[in-house]
Amino acid sequence: MTLVPVSEVRAKAEEALLKAGADPDNAALQADLLIEAELRGVPSHGLLRLERLIRRIGNGAIDPRTRGRHDWRGDGLLHVDGQNGLGPVVARAALDAISERARRLGVAAAAIVGSNHIGMLSYYVETIAAQGQVAIALTTSEALVHPYGGRTALLGTNPIAIGVPTSNGPFVIDLATSLVSMGEIHDRAHRGQPIPEGWALDAEGEPTTDPEKAKHGAIAPFGGAKGYALGLAFELMVSSLAGAALGRDVRGTLDDTAFCNKGDLFIVIEGNSGQGEAFSRYLDLIRQTPPEAGYERVLIPNERALAQRAERLETGLPIADAVWNAVLKLSEEGKP
Amino acid sequence: MTLVPVSEVRAKAEEALLKAGADPDNAALQADLLIEAELRGVPSHGLLRLERLIRRIGNGAIDPRTRGRHDWRGDGLLHVDGQNGLGPVVARAALDAISERARRLGVAAAAIVGSNHIGMLSYYVETIAAQGQVAIALTTSEALVHPYGGRTALLGTNPIAIGVPTSNGPFVIDLATSLVSMGEIHDRAHRGQPIPEGWALDAEGEPTTDPEKAKHGAIAPFGGAKGYALGLAFELMVSSLAGAALGRDVRGTLDDTAFCNKGDLFIVIEGNSGQGEAFSRYLDLIRQTPPEAGYERVLIPNERALAQRAERLETGLPIADAVWNAVLKLSEEGKP
Numbered sequence: 001m002t003l004v005p006v007s008e009v010r011a012k013a014e015e016a017l018l019k020a021g022a023d024p025d026n027a028a029l030q031a032d033l034l035i036e037a038e039l040r041g042v043p044s045h046g047l048l049r050l051e052r053l054i055r056r057i058g059n060g061a062i063d064p065r066t067r068g069r070h071d072w073r074g075d076g077l078l079h080v081d082g083q084n085g086l087g088p089v090v091a092r093a094a095l096d097a098i099s100e101r102a103r104r105l106g107v108a109a110a111a112i113v114g115s116n117h118i119g120m121l122s123y124y125v126e127t128i129a130a131q132g133q134v135a136i137a138l139t140t141s142e143a144l145v146h147p148y149g150g151r152t153a154l155l156g157t158n159p160i161a162i163g164v165p166t167s168n169g170p171f172v173i174d175l176a177t178s179l180v181s182m183g184e185i186h187d188r189a190h191r192g193q194p195i196p197e198g199w200a201l202d203a204e205g206e207p208t209t210d211p212e213k214a215k216h217g218a219i220a221p222f223g224g225a226k227g228y229a230l231g232l233a234f235e236l237m238v239s240s241l242a243g244a245a246l247g248r249d250v251r252g253t254l255d256d257t258a259f260c261n262k263g264d265l266f267i268v269i270e271g272n273s274g275q276g277e278a279f280s281r282y283l284d285l286i287r288q289t290p291p292e293a294g295y296e297r298v299l300i301p302n303e304r305a306l307a308q309r310a311e312r313l314e315t316g317l318p319i320a321d322a323v324w325n326a327v328l329k330l331s332e333e334g335k336p
Numbered sequence: 337m338t339l340v341p342v343s344e345v346r347a348k349a350e351e352a353l354l355k356a357g358a359d360p361d362n363a364a365l366q367a368d369l370l371i372e373a374e375l376r377g378v379p380s381h382g383l384l385r386l387e388r389l390i391r392r393i394g395n396g397a398i399d400p401r402t403r404g405r406h407d408w409r410g411d412g413l414l415h416v417d418g419q420n421g422l423g424p425v426v427a428r429a430a431l432d433a434i435s436e437r438a439r440r441l442g443v444a445a446a447a448i449v450g451s452n453h454i455g456m457l458s459y460y461v462e463t464i465a466a467q468g469q470v471a472i473a474l475t476t477s478e479a480l481v482h483p484y485g486g487r488t489a490l491l492g493t494n495p496i497a498i499g500v501p502t503s504n505g506p507f508v509i510d511l512a513t514s515l516v517s518m519g520e521i522h523d524r525a526h527r528g529q530p531i532p533e534g535w536a537l538d539a540e541g542e543p544t545t546d547p548e549k550a551k552h553g554a555i556a557p558f559g560g561a562k563g564y565a566l567g568l569a570f571e572l573m574v575s576s577l578a579g580a581a582l583g584r585d586v587r588g589t590l591d592d593t594a595f596c597n598k599g600d601l602f603i604v605i606e607g608n609s610g611q612g613e614a615f616s617r618y619l620d621l622i623r624q625t626p627p628e629a630g631y632e633r634v635l636i637p638n639e640r641a642l643a644q645r646a647e648r649l650e651t652g653l654p655i656a657d658a659v660w661n662a663v664l665k666l667s668e669e670g671k672p
Contacts, residue, residue, distance in 0.1 A: 076412050077442020077606060106413020109443040109605055134573055147622050149631035154622055162569040164576050171572055173565040205628060223559025229509040229637040232622070233498040236507055236615060237470055240500050240608055246618045267603060269445055270413060272576055279572060282582045286483050286490050286568070292541060295485035301565040 002324045003316040010035055012331040013050060019334025020057045022064035026089045030064075033088040033119035038317045040305035044183030045120045047319060051326050051336050053086070053116070055256040058335055062086060062116050067093040076101055076108040079242070082115025084259055088123075090115035095124055095135075095266050102133055102268040111241035112264040117253040122174035122302065125163030128268055129170030136267040137161040140238050143248045145178045146218035148228035151205020153218035154247045156262070157181065158234040166283065167276030172302040177231030179220040185211045238263040338660045339652040346371055348667040349386060355670025356393045358400035362425045366400075369424040369455035374653045376641035380519030381456045383655060387662050387672050389422070389452070391592040394671055398422060398452050403429040412437055412444040415578070418451025420595055424459075426451035431460055431471075431602050438469060438604040447577035448600040453589040458510035458638065461499030464604055465506030472603040473497040476574050479584045481514045482554035484564035487541020489554035490583045492598070493517065494570040502619065503612030508638040513567030515556040521547050574599040 010031055017027035030053065037045035056062040066083040068090040073079050078098055082090040094110040101108035118124070121137045128135035141156035161174040180199055188195050189211035200214035201207055208214055221227040239246050244263025252260025289298045312318075319327075330336065346367055353363035366389065373381035392398040402419040404426035409415050414434055418426040430446040437444035454460070457473045464471035477492035497510040516535055524531050525547035536550035537543055544550055557563035575582050580599025588596025625634045648654075655663075666672065 072442075074438075074440055074442030074606060076444070102410075104410055105441060106408075106410030107443055107445040107603070108412070111608075134576060136573075146628075147625055147634045149627055150622070150625035150634040151628055152625055154625060160566075162573060164569065164572040166572070171569070173569040175562045175565055201628070205626060207628075222562050225635075226511045226558050227562070229511055230496075232637065233500065233507070233509045236500040236502075236618075237472075237498060240470060240611055240615070241605060243608055243611065246614060247621065267443070267605075269577060269603075270410060272447075272579055275576055275579065278582060279576070282572075285583065286486070289483055289486035289488055289490060290541060292482075292485050292487055292537070292543075298483045298486040299561075301568065 001318050002321055003318050004324060005316045006035060006039070006313060009038070009047070009317055009319070009327070012327050013047065016050060016054060016327065016330035016334065017064065019331070020054045020064060022057070022086065026064055026086055029088050029092055030086045033123055035317070036123055036309075037120045038319065039309040039312045040120070040122075041308045042120055042305070043320075044181055047323050047327055049117065049119075050330060052256060054330055054334070055336055056116070059257050061252065061257055061259055066090070068112065068115060070094070070097060076105045078108070078110040080110060080112040080115070082112055085115055087116040087118035091118045091124060091264060091266070095128065095268070098266060098268050099128055099131065099133060102270050107267070107269045109241075109265065109267045111238070111243075113242040113244045114259070114261065115264065116260045118264055120174065121159055121161035122163075122172050122305070124266065125161045125174070126170045126172050129163030129165045129172065132165050132271045134165070134269040134271050135163040138234050138238050138265040140235050140244060140250060140262040142250045142254050142262075144182050144219050145221055145231060146201055146205070147232070148221055148225045151201060151218070155221070155228070155231050156235055156250060157219070158231040158238075160234060164279070165271045165276060166279035168280045168283075171279065171283065171300075174302070175222075177221055177227050177234065179222045179227070182215070182219065185214045185219070189215060238265045241265055337654050338657055339654050340660060341652045342371060342375070342649060345374070345383070345653055345655070345663070348663050349383065352386060352390060352663065352666035352670060353400065355667070356390045356400060358393070358422065362400055362422055365424050365428055366422045369459055371653070372459050372645075373456045374655065375645040375648045376456070376458075377644045378456055378641070379656075380517055383659050383663055385453065385455075386666060388592060390666055390670070391672055392452070395593045397588065397593055397595055402426070404448065404451060406430070406433060412441045414444070414446040416446060416448040416451070418448055421451055423452040423454035427454045427460060427600060427602070431464065431604070434602060434604050435464055435467065435469060438606050443603070443605045445577075445601065445603045447574070447579075449578040449580045450595070450597065451600065452596045454600055456510065457495055457497035458499075458508050458641070460602065461497045461510070462506045462508050465499030465501045465508065468501050468607045470501070470605040470607050471499040474570050474574050474601040476571050476580060476586060476598040478586045478590050478598075480518050480555050481557055481567060482537055482541070483568070484557055484561045487537060487554070491557070491564070491567050492571055492586060493555070494567040494574075496570060500615070501607045501612060502615035504616045504619070507615065507619065507636075510638070511558075513557055513563050513570065515558045515563070518551075518555065521550045521555070525551060574601045577601055
């Protein structure tokens, strides 16, 4: 593990993307997404992904210059053909466009297809909530999750993020509808540790605690039947509005060559600024709830991530040696 | 338990509401919500609630004539002062208004405060999805749910419903962010049965399997930290947009006299009609997934409820004697 100053990581990641052919603004935004994930302790959405992005650019599966083509379907609904652009670049352009529309209309939404992995969803809703608007973000993924009671992976991890303005800054949640991420299962496999019962099934649909077997099987939905229902509804809703692929037809976030055909959905609603303080008081009340036996304290979503971010801005980013060496090589050569 | 033809239940429930002072249209809609819940096997949102509604009308906490006051905040965002109207009446008027706006704008939303309990959320999103639009519905409630790791009830049960059009009719989910409903805990108490570990805490914040103690305590969020995060985000988002009360300040869905100050939020997005068949094929694939050991088959959300509805339209509604007798008395006297 190497501790690298954020400015150095940023310079190298941007350099790598520039050499691969990205415009400067696009390189900066894509690098920022990866770095923010590292800052907040979500390495599965961090620098690990840079090599794959650059391979995909080299293979023509990502066009690092486009921001996507915008097609308004009514004054408030934006449909975006991502034109195989970098996920954060296409997402940001769409989100900025609907944020502006929501100022006038009260609400606007964007459905995106044909864009690449957009990274940590909280990034997007946090920036919108910081501007005083409520935001909902959804994205779909390759089929990694089994339906409740079923043996095979048919659903994406289908996360949701929500941002709400408060007088103490944005309140943010960001969670997958899978019980854990495939990244966590790979991490256990890497460290040779078993996974807890109930996390996953093997390729035959039998429960397993072996992460190597789980890698070829299916992750459980979180919260049983309810998490399954949510994940399925998100998959259908996003696919419906974006025109994106469904289930096992989804490609392009875990490989180097396929055009990415998942969907993203953003909804922005003009906030009611009058209640920010009531929200902060309510969150304080929750924070101060006496903890249940076995728990140290009650946490507010996203606060641990923000504390870690503040710390890492000072200390630098702890990056696995193999990942950092790959970033350095990419920044020198613009390819793996 | 009495088996009563739906037409007879409908006539008696409408009669009760008319005698209590509701307009005919409003009485029909409120009765329909209660009856649809009974048809779909959700008696906690069914006729059980009629007596409380009529007491609240008698006490001036419900105005059974108003449809709420509409205030457009931009072309696409409707804010509704419910004027203490019947929940379904105010919700339906708002939903119809934004459904029409979404036809033109692509998306529209309504935030409602000061309306009463709106009943089963699936009712609303199903009707919108049947018209080819995607719908999201949220509503808040009295604080009955403890934060993950905390001892006291600070969150509503904060359900979400989503409806998506498919070529085989609406796909619908409707779920609370609590692990179970307070109605289920009352039902166990009534039958003298213990509740499973993990469902609830007692008034001191200790885990309990005694439903009598759980009634005065707090229900767990579903899915641990993730369900807690979702429920909290829904509470803040709805409250923010509607101007509704938060947490323990919420009143008026479980008592006979307080003005109801929870919030409701609806979002309607114009659908993309081109994919209906792909959705039906995908749902078939899920339905046909080989079941895990211990499961009979994989279920699609809402399908069991719809099958039960079809059956009960034929057989009549099985209604607890005490509930049916109360409905009969209310229909004769217009008060309890």
